[in-house]
Amino acid sequence: MRFIFILTGLLLLIFVWLYLDFSLGRQKHFSITRKQQENPILYGDFDIFPRGKSLFSDYFSELQSAKKHIHILFYIVRDDEFSQEFFDILKAKAKEGVEVRLLADRIGSFGLKKQTIIELQDAGVQFAYSNRIKLPYLFYSSQVRNHRKISIIDGKIGYLGGFNIGKEYIDQDPELSPWRDYHLKITGESIPSLQQEFFNDWKEYSEEKLTDESVYYEKQPKGRIPHQYVPTEANQLEDRYIALLRKAEDSIMIGTPYFVPSNKVLDELVQAAKRGIQITIVVPFISDHMLVQEASYRYLRTMLREGAQVYQYKKGFYHAKSIVIDEKICDIGTANFDKRSLFLNKEINCYFYDPAFVRRFKEILEKDILDSKQVSLEDLNKKNLKRTFKEAIAGAFSYFL
Incomplete structure (x- = not known):
């Protein structure tokens, strides 16, 4: 009976802690979230990729053609055979002298091995985790995820959509194949705005001190399709x-x-x-x-x-x-x-x-x-x-x- 009483008390304390942690964490998050700015309507050109194989064939080709800088944010980055191809491209480009930055969500990319990160960094890739679990609101911060998927190559080509990095996204998971999703390839005058969205997250979570961001915001030609980032x-x-x-x-x-x-x-x-x-x-x-x-x-x-x-x-x-x-x-x-x-x-x-x-x-x-x-x-x-x-x-x- 005493054991049941103690166990019930512990469970009650855990429930109260979780409730207070989440409620207070949410209250603080809502209060400090910057007021949403209405982004302008800009013009660009777009390709739509509903299948992972065609998307990543195009995406990897553009990564391999990068000359100046590659900026990538994904919610999920797996550590499987398909991901290794992605890592190999990033390491090769970094060794060529291309600036490579990779930001991955801490929970979404939980399976990413420490050794893989070390190998990326040794090759010159700058890596950071976004939305790390932190005090004082451990439970709430574990639930707040960076679900964005953004890539910008040389400040000229952007990608945005629902695909992540992992074998399931190229139809190699027998239970979830084929994978149907929508991902955009973007060119045009809005690329600097997409670049800014990446840096908003990068500066929050990385330890890098950027001295001159202007080099990443080259003006791009106007496209045909009016659109707005939200x-x-x-x-x-x-x-x-x-x-x-x-x-x-x-x-x-x-x-x-x-x-x-x-x-x-x-x-x-x-x-x-x-x-x-x-x-x-x-x-x-x-x-x-x-x-x-x-x-x-x-x-x-x-x-x-x-x-x-x-x-x-x-x-x-x-x-x-x-x-x-x-x-x-x-x-x-x-x-x-x-x-x-x-x-x-x-x-x-x-x-x-x-x-x-x-x-x-x-x-x-x-x-x-x-x-x-x-x-x-x-x-x-x-x-x-x-x-x-x-x-x-x-x-x-x-x-x-």
């Missing part, structure tokens, strides 16, 4: 999503691996449906994380009751992050349609305001719908005790999924 953290993304959804006049299309919106965002979608907006949601048929699929069901049921169309992508794993509003605006970036991206992660999205580009991307999304199975409310309401139990657990932890 970097967010803490609670900034929720308002941006709501403002975006309110622009809809005919349709909203959402592609996401995790559909776990906040109450405010869900209410905005419901109101859009009530005023006659056609809402289409594409999610995966298979899941890459425990409970995230079950966490989405309560929200999908709500949208199905309001007349939304829901599809589960069946031709591999669906990891896309996109929103299309009518044929006027589309959003492609790193943020998922979930509470973690809304309130915890650092993210960066790109809004496009060119109707021709929006139609081009919409065709890709419509192709994904053809490779999907439509889900009905009856499907999600079928009696399933195992699923019901998992949904209950997922609901309690949905903020972190």
